[in-house]
Amino acid sequence: MPKLILRTLACISIFFHISWVPAMAQQRGPLVLAAASLQEAMTAAANAWAAQRHARPVLSFAASSALARQIRSGAPADLFVSADEEWMDDVEKAGFVQRGSRADMAGNRLVLIAPARAPLRLRITRGMPIARALGGSRLAMANPDSVPAGKYGRAALTALGVWPDVANRLALGDNVRSALTLVERGEARLGIVYATDARASKAVVLVDSFPAGSHAPIRYPLARLSASRNPEAEGFRRFLLSRAGQDILARYGFSRR
Numbered sequence: 087m088p089k090l091i092l093r094t095l096a097c098i099s100i101f102f103h104i105s106w107v108p109a110m111a112q113q114r115g116p117l118v119l120a121a122a123s124l125q126e127a128m129t130a131a132a133n134a135w136a137a138q139r140h141a142r143p144v145l146s147f148a149a150s151s152a153l154a155r156q157i158r159s160g161a162p163a164d165l166f167v168s169a170d171e172e173w174m175d176d177v178e179k180a181g182f183v184q185r186g187s188r189a190d191m192a193g194n195r196l197v198l199i200a201p202a203r204a205p206l207r208l209r210i211t212r213g214m215p216i217a218r219a220l221g222g223s224r225l226a227m228a229n230p231d232s233v234p235a236g237k238y239g240r241a242a243l244t245a246l247g248v249w250p251d252v253a254n255r256l257a258l259g260d261n262v263r264s265a266l267t268l269v270e271r272g273e274a275r276l277g278i279v280y281a282t283d284a285r286a287s288k289a290v291v292l293v294d295s296f297p298a299g300s301h302a303p304i305r306y307p308l309a310r311l312s313a314s315r316n317p318e319a320e321g322f323r324r325f326l327l328s329r330a331g332q333d334i335l336a337r338y339g340f341s342r343r
Contacts, residue, residue: 116161116319117140119153120251121169121306122261123194123235123280127338128167134334137338143322149261150174151232157182157311164319167191167308169235169262169280174307187310192328193341194304195281196238198293201272210212210275210294211247216276223275224257234304235262239278242300266290280304282339306340 115136120128124149136142141164146153150168157166162270166183168174177183195262200206208219216225228236236258243249257274258264269277270289277290284292310323325331332342 087275101313105277105339112246113141115143116164116316116322117144117196118165119156119163119166121138121313122263123169123283124167127335127340129316131326131331131334135322140318149233157342160162163311164314164316165310165323167306171305172202174309180202184312187323189327190305190343191308191333192306192343195299196242196286196296196304197279197281199269199277199279199284199290200275200293201269202289202291204272205291206293208293210296212246214246214248220255220275224255226257226259226265227250228262228265229258233261238301238304241302242296244302280291285339
């Protein structure tokens, strides 16, 4: 009798093991394409969502311009978070956004930074002597022709009347985190990044913040993509917009929507 019970239990165990493994293997969180500046905040949000017994979202970070091109090329992603309105407009007009799913997720500020080991003082004003502050070095920023942080930076410098002073003295990055890295390594004397990027690095110091009126408002629109098939995508989208999600973003320096 005991042997029969043991055999029965063994068969039950094997049955559940076979049934359970494929099911677990099929579980995957939604694929989220997010602007590079969101790395720490989105990672924390994904961890919090997973802690609620959901499949952890798969995160892919890059410049919003690069992510938009991936979406237009047919990337099988579920959610897109852009660092500006223009790239979200681009994919939405092309029919890649689910109707009614777009919403502003967070905001940010634009700042000027320097290496922590070589800080300097420079007040951001119209006609500021930024070229003189650079000395023989360069100004690090994301590509102003395509990347949101670079576009905001060029707009701000133009409004302040100093873009011609630095236009030929740029060290360009593929995204805002690349620009941050150039300053961290001391390869650029100054850099333009988001306030959240400066906050995330101990290797840089804040020089000053750009006036809000010197560039368009920095907003991060979030949307579910029309190609999305993951059943948890909408739940995670709503979580990011919820009070809990907003609290996480605020903890990393983003302004609430």
